Amino acid sequence: MSTTYARQLRAARDEFVVTGHVPERYRAAVRPEIAASWARSRSGGVSPEEAHLPTLPEVDERCKLATVARPVLDRLASEIDELGGAVFLANAQAQLVRSWIPDEMVRTSLRRILAEPGASCNEAHVGTNGIGTALADGQTKIIGGPEHWGELHQDMTCVAAPILHPVTRRAAGALNVTLMDQRIHPALTALVRWGIEEIRQGLLEQTGRAERLLFEQFMARRRSDRPSLLLSPRLCIADPAAAALLPDLDAAELWDQVNRSRSPGGATELELADGAVVPVNVTPVEEGLLIEVRRQGRPPRRRSAARPRPSAAFATALEAGADALAAGLPLLVVGEPGVGKLSLARRLTSADPDLDPLVVIDCRAHLDHPERLVEDVRTTGSGARVLVLRHLDKIGVHAAKLLAPVLEVFTAGAHPPQLIATMTARGRQGDAAQVVFERFATVTVEVPPLRDRVADLPSLVSALTAGHDRRARWSPEALEVLGRRNWPGNVRELENVVQRTLSNSGGLVRVADLPLDVRQEAGRRSFTRMERAERDAIMAALENSRGNKVIAAEELGISRSSLYRKIERYGLADAGQVEVRLRS
Ligand SMILES: Nc1ncnc2c1ncn2[C@@H]1O[C@H](COP(=O)(O)OP(=O)(O)OP(=O)(O)O)[C@@H](O)[C@H]1O
Structure with a gap:
């Protein structure tokens, strides 16, 4: 790298730190992928x-x-x-x-x-x-x-x-x-x-025997002229062509989707996480499904309403958890109360029949009687495929000492259960509970608080609504008000607000249908961390789309009118204009 080039890059980066834009005069020096990473x-x-x-x-x-x-x-x-x-x-x-x-x-x-x-x-x-x-x-x-x-x-x-x-x-x-x-x-x-x-x-x-068997089957059955993948509930093996065509593979989700939509002849379509749709042929093989992408026909098209993707923060937790389970390692899920730790464990295991049933033991149930807790774990856990110890941080030193050998016997057995523990505190080294789990080289994933993953709010509201009143829909304005809260009680608190709201309204939920305290609090607040996160996501989408609001709305998974409203609300009208001017 020449000194002049390095100097230009340095100056470009220094300005970018302040303004968020690569100055016109240094544009040739900064590769687009670097500018994108600087923006992140x-x-x-x-x-x-x-x-x-x-x-x-x-x-x-x-x-x-x-x-x-x-x-x-x-x-x-x-x-x-x-x-x-x-x-x-x-x-x-x-x-x-x-x-x-x-x-x-x-x-x-x-x-x-x-x-x-x-x-x-x-x-x-x-x-x-x-x-x-x-x-x-x-x-x-x-x-x-x-x-x-x-x-x-x-x-x-x-x-x-x-x-x-x-x-x-x-x-x-x-x-x-x-x-x-x-x-x-x-x-x-x-x-x-x-x-x-x-x-x-x-x-x-x-890799384990089962995975290798899958891999061998895949190599024997796949046709080299079609992008192919082999899917089981937990694994997805793809050749490079399929991997390039379907960049957002999530084995558990695809497995569900294929099984739902598969026709007797095996032809179906796959909807990917970004809303793109590809036509595929599905053939059952011994250990899973062989999926061949039919290249002929139309190229992947985009659906107008893309399926919401989990926020990056939640997706990271999901991915790390799935890795731990795929490797059969004990998994420790940490996060604030009500953030969805148990729900994450359920989601990770639900698509895989090998991880069913899920046995959940709440360690708070026997706080005064550690022997009962341990007995419970011993008897209930011995036949379980997945054993979840909830609120593990609540057990004391005595219980931890009793529990350790029991878990050790499990893990040494012929069919060890998948161990998962949930707890609220993180990094309390030396904590009795953590010591119990560290014995088994635990993988830790953190479920981020709701205020740090504003992008998940609409899909959470819709999942929570489905459990109560399938016909109810939420107006963008009502969702926006919900997004302005800090949610100290996380998803549990959101669930409570959804329930209270739905008990008073049906059909389309408007701002006026929200409980009074929620509306009042939203009215008083300036931008919360969640709002700032949303504003940043919108700014990034506008930057990526060079100010094109149709593309930005699509990337964000929201309607164009909703994007316009948010641009106005966050005062981002300039962001698009500046971007357009810089790049033209
Ligand atoms: N992704 C989700 N979709 C629907 N409901 C959810 C989701 N995540 C959490 N919930 C709901 O929120 C509530 C709290 O979730 P969960 O029990 O998983 O949290 P937790 O972090 O394990 O709680 P705690 O540590 O306080 O016991 C539950 O009623 C659950 O059904």
Whole structure:
């Protein structure tokens, strides 16, 4: 990277931090993918000034991925030895799991910024960087010097790529090579790709018997002239053509959908998470369904009302939970009261007949009698496919001591139940309950509070409404008022408000039908965090669509009229105009 180019990039980034736009004069210097990542970093409120990477607790340095990757990364590290670089392995949450840094000086300077196992490179935490951005975009990324969002990376070049699990197709982590200067060495991308393929091969060899059987069936049955995938309730194996055509695969959701819509002849259509529709042929095979995408016919079309997608925050929790279950690892679900921890556990297990029935034991039921709790777990849990221990943080040291051996017997058995625990507090290391679960190398997922995932509110309201009055519909204005609250009681509180509202109204729910306290509170408030999140999402959609409101509304999954209302409400009329002017 030439000094002039680096200087231009640096100036562009500095202005972007302040204005949110790439100045016209530097436009040629900033690659669109970098501008998109800067926009995410900025709207996510990431400070570029941080002096080191944030450290998150609970990284499993001996996880399957790390074990499989070790020989590959040893080899990579020796290849880059002379270049003075470092190799990093991160998990699916972009948290560093292991590092290989042969050079002492490089090691010292990376240590200074806490680039060590446990550190987070998640784009949401540190902004544009190799690992975080590769995982956010699902693609190989080369991020040179000032293309990084944060000050701490300005003199480094990173080449990173996500590691897609060969069977589940979910990101298992990311591989990254960092050089301590702004040179982009052409061989690095090839080296990283080689490393990724080797690790994927290793993961395949480690995969369980059932998954391997599926994979073998897939390889034997698929036709090379059609994009194909093999689906079971928990797994989805896709060839590269299908993966490119159907980028938003969610095995459990597709499984449900295909089973609902399948005709006797096997021809049906698949609606993807973004509302696109593709025609497919479905053939049952021994362990699942073989799905072949019929390319001939019309290309994927968009439906006017796209199915709502979970917010990024909730989708991350779902994905991490699904990974834990696919690997059979005990899962710890944390989050504020009423946020939907048990509901997440139900959702993760509901599509899979192997994970049925779900046995739920509320640890609060026997607070004064730990022996009863343990007896309950022993008797009820022994035949269960999934055992959920709710409110595990409420048990005391004595109960934890009694519970540990019981759980250990379960996990050592021939058919161990899938263990899931829910609790409200996170990171209380040493807490008796957590100690119980840490014995089993638990995966922890956090269900974000409702105020941090405003995008989920309409779909939650509609799910909660369906349980009461299927005919009721909510006006956009009423939903907007709900979105202006902070929801300290989370989804449970929302459920209560939905119930109260529906007990007084039917048909179309308008603002006037909402309980008085809800309306009054909404009237008093200035913008909440949820509103700010919504406003940022709208700004990002307007930026992506270059100010085109039809495309922006489609991306946001809302109607055009609703987008116009929100633009006015948040004072974003300028955002579109500025964008149009800049890009024209
Ligand atoms: N995605 C969802 N769709 C519909 N209802 C939901 C959803 N998430 C949560 N709920 C409802 O909200 C209420 C609280 O959810 P849940 O019991 O899962 O929360 P929790 O976090 O486990 O609660 P706590 O920790 O306080 O026991 C439940 O009545 C549940 O039915």
